[in-house]
Amino acid sequence: MKLFNAPALLAAFACLAMGPLANANPKSVILIIGDGFDDQHVTMGRNYLSGQSGTLILDTMPFRGAVQVETVDAAGSAIYVADSANTATTLATGAVTIIGRVGKDRDDERVQTVLEAAAAVGYKTGIVSTASVTDATPAAFAAHVGVRACENPVSIRGGKKYGVTFEGCPRDLVENGGAGSIAEQLANANVDLILGGGMEHFAARFENNPSALDMTTEAGATVLTRKDQLDDRYVGRVVGLFAEDTMPVKWQGSNGRSAEDIERSWLNLAHEMIGSITQPDTIACVDNPSFEAIPPLETMTRFAIDHLSRDNEKGFFLTIESASIDKQSHVRDPCGSIGEIEQLERALSVVNDYAARNPDTLVIVTADHAQAAQIVPDPTLYTGLPIPVFSPGKVARVETPEGSLMRINYATNNIRSEEHTGANVPLFANEQGNAVLTPFMRQREIYQAMMQYLEL
Amino acid sequence: MKLFNAPALLAAFACLAMGPLANANPKSVILIIGDGFDDQHVTMGRNYLSGQSGTLILDTMPFRGAVQVETVDAAGSAIYVADSANTATTLATGAVTIIGRVGKDRDDERVQTVLEAAAAVGYKTGIVSTASVTDATPAAFAAHVGVRACENPVSIRGGKKYGVTFEGCPRDLVENGGAGSIAEQLANANVDLILGGGMEHFAARFENNPSALDMTTEAGATVLTRKDQLDDRYVGRVVGLFAEDTMPVKWQGSNGRSAEDIERSWLNLAHEMIGSITQPDTIACVDNPSFEAIPPLETMTRFAIDHLSRDNEKGFFLTIESASIDKQSHVRDPCGSIGEIEQLERALSVVNDYAARNPDTLVIVTADHAQAAQIVPDPTLYTGLPIPVFSPGKVARVETPEGSLMRINYATNNIRSEEHTGANVPLFANEQGNAVLTPFMRQREIYQAMMQYLEL
Numbered sequence: 063m064k065l066f067n068a069p070a071l072l073a074a075f076a077c078l079a080m081g082p083l084a085n086a087n088p089k090s091v092i093l094i095i096g097d098g099f100d101d102q103h104v105t106m107g108r109n110y111l112s113g114q115s116g117t118l119i120l121d122t123m124p125f126r127g128a129v130q131v132e133t134v135d136a137a138g139s140a141i142y143v144a145d146s147a148n149t150a151t152t153l154a155t156g157a158v159t160i161i162g163r164v165g166k167d168r169d170d171e172r173v174q175t176v177l178e179a180a181a182a183v184g185y186k187t188g189i190v191s192t193a194s195v196t197d198a199t200p201a202a203f204a205a206h207v208g209v210r211a212c213e214n215p216v217s218i219r220g221g222k223k224y225g226v227t228f229e230g231c232p233r234d235l236v237e238n239g240g241a242g243s244i245a246e247q248l249a250n251a252n253v254d255l256i257l258g259g260g261m262e263h264f265a266a267r268f269e270n271n272p273s274a275l276d277m278t279t280e281a282g283a284t285v286l287t288r289k290d291q292l293d294d295r296y297v298g299r300v301v302g303l304f305a306e307d308t309m310p311v312k313w314q315g316s317n318g319r320s321a322e323d324i325e326r327s328w329l330n331l332a333h334e335m336i337g338s339i340t341q342p343d344t345i346a347c348v349d350n351p352s353f354e355a356i357p358p359l360e361t362m363t364r365f366a367i368d369h370l371s372r373d374n375e376k377g378f379f380l381t382i383e384s385a386s387i388d389k390q391s392h393v394r395d396p397c398g399s400i401g402e403i404e405q406l407e408r409a410l411s412v413v414n415d416y417a418a419r420n421p422d423t424l425v426i427v428t429a430d431h432a433q434a435a436q437i438v439p440d441p442t443l444y445t446g447l448p449i450p451v452f453s454p455g456k457v458a459r460v461e462t463p464e465g466s467l468m469r470i471n472y473a474t475n476n477i478r479s480e481e482h483t484g485a486n487v488p489l490f491a492n493e494q495g496n497a498v499l500t501p502f503m504r505q506r507e508i509y510q511a512m513m514q515y516l517e518l
Numbered sequence: 519m520k521l522f523n524a525p526a527l528l529a530a531f532a533c534l535a536m537g538p539l540a541n542a543n544p545k546s547v548i549l550i551i552g553d554g555f556d557d558q559h560v561t562m563g564r565n566y567l568s569g570q571s572g573t574l575i576l577d578t579m580p581f582r583g584a585v586q587v588e589t590v591d592a593a594g595s596a597i598y599v600a601d602s603a604n605t606a607t608t609l610a611t612g613a614v615t616i617i618g619r620v621g622k623d624r625d626d627e628r629v630q631t632v633l634e635a636a637a638a639v640g641y642k643t644g645i646v647s648t649a650s651v652t653d654a655t656p657a658a659f660a661a662h663v664g665v666r667a668c669e670n671p672v673s674i675r676g677g678k679k680y681g682v683t684f685e686g687c688p689r690d691l692v693e694n695g696g697a698g699s700i701a702e703q704l705a706n707a708n709v710d711l712i713l714g715g716g717m718e719h720f721a722a723r724f725e726n727n728p729s730a731l732d733m734t735t736e737a738g739a740t741v742l743t744r745k746d747q748l749d750d751r752y753v754g755r756v757v758g759l760f761a762e763d764t765m766p767v768k769w770q771g772s773n774g775r776s777a778e779d780i781e782r783s784w785l786n787l788a789h790e791m792i793g794s795i796t797q798p799d800t801i802a803c804v805d806n807p808s809f810e811a812i813p814p815l816e817t818m819t820r821f822a823i824d825h826l827s828r829d830n831e832k833g834f835f836l837t838i839e840s841a842s843i844d845k846q847s848h849v850r851d852p853c854g855s856i857g858e859i860e861q862l863e864r865a866l867s868v869v870n871d872y873a874a875r876n877p878d879t880l881v882i883v884t885a886d887h888a889q890a891a892q893i894v895p896d897p898t899l900y901t902g903l904p905i906p907v908f909s910p911g912k913v914a915r916v917e918t919p920e921g922s923l924m925r926i927n928y929a930t931n932n933i934r935s936e937e938h939t940g941a942n943v944p945l946f947a948n949e950q951g952n953a954v955l956t957p958f959m960r961q962r963e964i965y966q967a968m969m970q971y972l973e974l
Binding site for chain 2: 109113117140228334432434444481501502
């Protein structure tokens with residue numbers, strides 16, 4: 063429902079929003095997740111956006127720590143590298159689970175999320191992502207399926223995702239007593255605001271059943287699909303779907319280039335100690351034209367905070383994901399990742415402004431897992447060696463605004479997509495973090511800290 | 519000089535150590551450097567030594583942050599990946615300098631170190647390393663040469679290091695008015711204690727000139743060469759050299775194995791989308807027999823603290839390096855690196871015990887730069903793909919004590935040695951850190967913080 067900006071109407075809605083849960087000092091939590099945003103990526107962002115000696119907004123956060131990522135296999139044994147589904151589930155629910163799980167433990171049982179717990183006692187809640195809102199990270203805060211690919215009423219029956227055949231989620235099918243696909247669950251979820259991509263999942267229809275989009279409208283939510291619609295205010299539930307799947311990223315490599323193989327002479331291919339190699343040309347980061355049409359993360363963040371805080375005396379829980387730091391690292395496009403770090407920085411700036419005016423707001427920024435990209439020397443540290451020295455993987459040589467070359471190595475996989483990696487991830491927070499966070503935490507303890515802060 | 523443990527003699531020496539500099543509340547700084555000890559390595563150490571859900575001693579430190587590494591080229595432009603020479607110089611002196619420099623700025627000019635500044639006003643000082651004490655990291659605190667390879671009176675005239683020909687350090691030659699090689703400088707340096715490897719550099723002799731060992735003895739320092747000599751106490755300067763160059767590491771891979779190539783079938787070599795691959799066998803971490811003869815880092819640390827704190831009312835500056843976290847990562851031996859992390863942990867335990875009894879002790883642990891090793895999934899995240907998926911680099915599959923497999927990828931170089939990487943590095947400190955450290959720092963600011971703490 064669109065809200066006309068008339069003071070009288072505003073006052074009326076304000077009355078509606080107030081009630082027994084009203085709190086003189088409302089507490090809110092804003093959890094920003096940089097997907098794959100490990101220390102290599104943080105430094106890539108710093109070097110490019112602020113210069114080697116510069117400072118990100120992140121770097122000014124008064125609290126900083128590290129978070130151990132935990133993953134288990136079906137038997138409960140330690141797995142040292144995670145995916146975004148199991149880590150988002152841990153952040154959202156405190157459960158340590160298996161790869162691919164969304165909002166469910168390793169026994170495929172539903173676990174309540176911090177968002178659901180907050181909503182249940184009257185906090186407003188919101189999910190913002192640059193991915194499809196049905197993607198693992200945003201989904202894990204308000205949906206529960208056995209396998210992350212069960213995003214819509216069709217894919218829940220099995221199919222292919224990332225080239226991999228999967229069986230779907232039979233236990234989650236509505237006809238089997240389950241809650242349905244992620245899109246179906248989000249359509250009816252007790253979440254005040256959902257913004258991101260994913261229209262194709264909401265529009266997907268199995269046989270003649272209603273789509274998740276039908277259900278969303280049926281449930282009375284306002285569905286937004288255009289960037290300019292975020293200029294207005296609305297009351298009631300809002301679901302904004304601004305792309306078919308993942309939203310286009312802000313930046314890309316010049317001429318669409320990403321990391322490439324070193325070009326090796328025939329002699330070098332015969333034996334790598336001889337012959338010569340040619341480095342890939344340098345890459346400039348340029349605007350991605352497709353980004354123009356969609357709302358930046360900053361805009362979605364500003365809208366979300368306004369929507370959740372307006373006429374709300376209880377506070378809110380909001381999670382915001384910059385998703386394609388990871389996705390662009392998978393496809394070896396450092397400019398793609400850096401542009402999404404820039405989006406995260408701008409969103410953080412909006413969040414920090416709000417928190418400065420509303421001191422009982424806990425702001426946390428963290429990553430879900432580490433990623434493949436590595437900053438490596440250009441030239442090599444072994445320039446004096448009389449033989450060709452090169453990475454066995456793919457490299458991108460990014461021109462930075464301060465006039466240097468930042469070389470990024472992607473060398474975990476032979477296939478089109480890089481692997482995640484297993485390093486602990488960074489943790490940033492505002493002053494409120496001191497009350498509930500410690501310098502070293504496990505991901506499940508972030509969940510506990512948010513619950514504690516919201517007195518849940 | 520060996521100190522007989524007679525109370526009367528002790529008292530006499532105590533009187534000698536006291537004077538106008540005596541301070542009722544002596545302040546000390548202990549800086550522990552894990553060479554190459556980035557977040558991937560910290561997590562490798564945690565997963566192996568404590569389990570995925572475990573806690574390192576490091577993880578219990580009350581202060582944690584991140585440190586941006588800065589490096590420049592000769593023109594002063596940003597370089598995004600460092601070496602141990604320029605970073606140790608930055609930590610020791612606050613100067614941001616070029617790769618290879620030890621205790622000198624990018625114009626090849628000597629810069630005073632925190633150790634030298636501390637010694638000049640009466641603090642005792644010490645350097646402990648598992649590398650040769652002439653290696654870049656320890657050397658940068660008390661020596662000044664243009665190129666790190668100028669470790670002894672022979673190599674200062676040029677030669678080869680790591681297979682690379684270098685020209686030596688003509689400006690640093692004594693006959694040219696310089697201070698000589700690193701070993702020669704350390705022989706006469708105002709440092710109360712130097713422990714590590716490096717006998718070959720101290721014994722090296724150019725023509726008929728005295729060796730650095732001759733100079734050390736001549737200067738009145740006690741030279742130790744055997745582990746059991748650390749059971750005793752000494753007065754005056756002590757130089758302990760327990761290995762020819764780098765000290766043997768604590769652990770190694772079973773059967774001497776480190777990371778290996780994936781074995782690819784002939785069909786897969788013809789085209790990587792077909793055929794099959796065979797994973798390397800798993801590796802267990804086992805004791806390195808050569809380690810038995812040398813003093814562990816823990817023992818050197820305990821000796822150093824006793825030597826520097828005994829009969830000292832002024833306090834001390836001590837730097838301790840676990841050097842081979844990096845060196846073993848260069849040669850792709852994760853067990854080697856993990857054993858040196860274990861050594862760092864034991865040394866930290868000794869340091870923390872001392873700091874608990876002497877609260878005006880600032881304990882800092884950090885790394886000099888990031889390194890190549892990455893924890894990657896085993897099996898791949900793409901198990902469902904119908905094609906062989908593998909790293910283009912080398913991998914080691916380490917059996918962890920908790921019964922899981924930790925797969926480490928080394929894929930930055932085709933040659934025998936991996937590259938460093940450019941991520942910001944971790945920073946840990948005890949409670950005293952809160953007075954002078956911030957959650958995000960540049961490496962030069964660590965120098966400033968130590969200077970501030972010691973009121974220099």
